[in-house]
Amino acid sequence: MTRYLRLWAELLKLSWQRERRLTALVFALEAGSVVANVVIALSLRFAVDYLIDHREPLAIGAACGAAIACAAALVANRLHGLVGLFLIVEKLGVVLDSRMMSDIAALEGIEHLERPEYLDRISLLQGGARRLVGGMWTAVRSVFTMLQVVLTLLLLGAVGPWLLLLLALAVAPLLSDWAGRRIETRTETDTADAFRLQRHLFELATEAGPAKDIQVARVGGTVANRQAEAWDRATIGRFRARVRAAGLRALGWSVFAAGFVLVLGLLVRRASTGAATAGEVVMVVTLAITLQQTVQTMVGQWTTTMSAGLFIEPYLWLRSYVTADRRLRTGSESAPDALHEGIRLTGVGYTYPGTVSPAVKDIDVFMPAGAVVALVGEHGSGKTTLVKLLSKFYRPQAGTITLDGVDLAAVETEAWRVRTSAAYQDFGRYPQSTFAEAVGLGDVAHIADRRRRDEAIRAADATRLVERLPDGISTRLSPQYGGVELSEGQWQKTALARACMRTGPLLFMLDEPTAALDAPSEHAIFERYMAQARRQAALNGTVTLVVSHRLSTVASADLVLVLERGRLVEQGTHEQLLALGGRYSTLYALQARAYEAVPRSDAVSAEAERSAT
């Protein structure tokens, strides 16, 4: 609870700093509403008693006081709804949302996007900022509600201390709601994975890409059934929890209602014997109704506050995750300006969290400055993992990576990222941007540098692609944003051009950059990269690391690394590896035979395809 209180205090401070006047207004409205309710009860009491005593002017004055207080309470409530809920929650929600986004973006690693238990929390946080701020405001309101309860009880106590019994009765609905909320929250967390699964399956069946696979494989029915099962698992569980919680709440309210009837009966009996005045009876009835409404409000506020816990927990988790990430940040040294010796991996090993076998193990390799290094191997052999380790997305659990003898872990991650360029296998697409922006994002500091962008486009063999776009580089990359839909190969060329935006990286990584392109296209692009890599190498010793499945394409690399089940099994030049007659030469011979077997007509159409792109 202290964690929640600390968070609310922080959010309140934020509200005060950002929206001082509105925050003050909300506080004034809350206080006004509390005072107005007390004034109503007291005014009604005096109005009735003065009336019975035949002091009409005073009775009229008291009745007017009640009417004015009533109107003020009404206006305060309406205004509060507008100012408190809309302006503050909306405005602060936006601030908090962007804070969360920058926190997530500032994380060095990518585990939070890959591990299901982290993803669950991140997906809960999407759009949760308003609920968080709303929860804080509800907590503030409940302080005023409690003040209302205290004042109401003081007035009731003044008539007869036994009337305080009403408070004890009011605890019943609060307790029952607390128990109900616990059941609901627990079930929501337990069913979060089923909920995520059903959403994923729904998207799978309704998005153009996977829908094609599903249609061809004729598994639409299976996907639909699985989605329905996951949906049932999530919703039936949640429905049952809600029914149980509703039962508990009904019980709590029944206890309160029964006690309320009893207390009122007793009071009427006292009035009939002259132990209480008629004005007091009216005041107690008014106060009892206020108390009942206040308790109901309190329960509602409690429910809202606690349901915000669903977002507070992941939010607090995110903050401690971000803090831990910052603490774990190893590097403080700046990245070198140029590589003179090269990049060395010594005994590097990494096992993904939640898995048993290492994705890469005992990797010992030296990539000399200026070298073009090809990384080959079967699917799942650890190529991408190595690329991610070199990008500092993960920290090696064993061994070290050094740059000219300096441990990469000691180099500040931000500085290292600025000195790397990469086209990853699962590259980003940015469909809402223009082609120029999608390329320029590769080096935001130079996003408007036309010369650099044109060179990047040329290097990625994307000049003809731009010529075919209806608005050239200003074309938006999605029909939804008034642009065009790119093919997979065209997206890949865009990602490649983006990777070429940054000049002078120390490490240039291309993780299957041309997988969606035809062989001649890949060959042409690779040749161009090789020329560019050599130029870069001469300038600052750039190491170019290319992951590819087409061995013929990477044959001219200075060093070929062959990975098998996470281990580096062979390394050398293409010729050395062929002479070795091991894994590489077998794979190469297999691929060469397959190419020889391609009928000429296919080769011609591949060439024609290339010309058309």
Ligand SMILES: Nc1ncnc2c1ncn2[C@@H]1O[C@H](COP(=O)(O)OP(=O)(O)OP(=O)(O)O)[C@@H](O)[C@H]1O
């Ligand atoms: N995020 C992850 N969580 C758990 N295991 C993973 C994750 N990413 C990869 N792996 C596992 O690590 C191993 C190496 O994967 P990696 O992606 O590095 O292989 P790869 O050689 O790049 O494969 P491909 O050629 O298919 O891209 C595989 O067994 C894979 O299942």
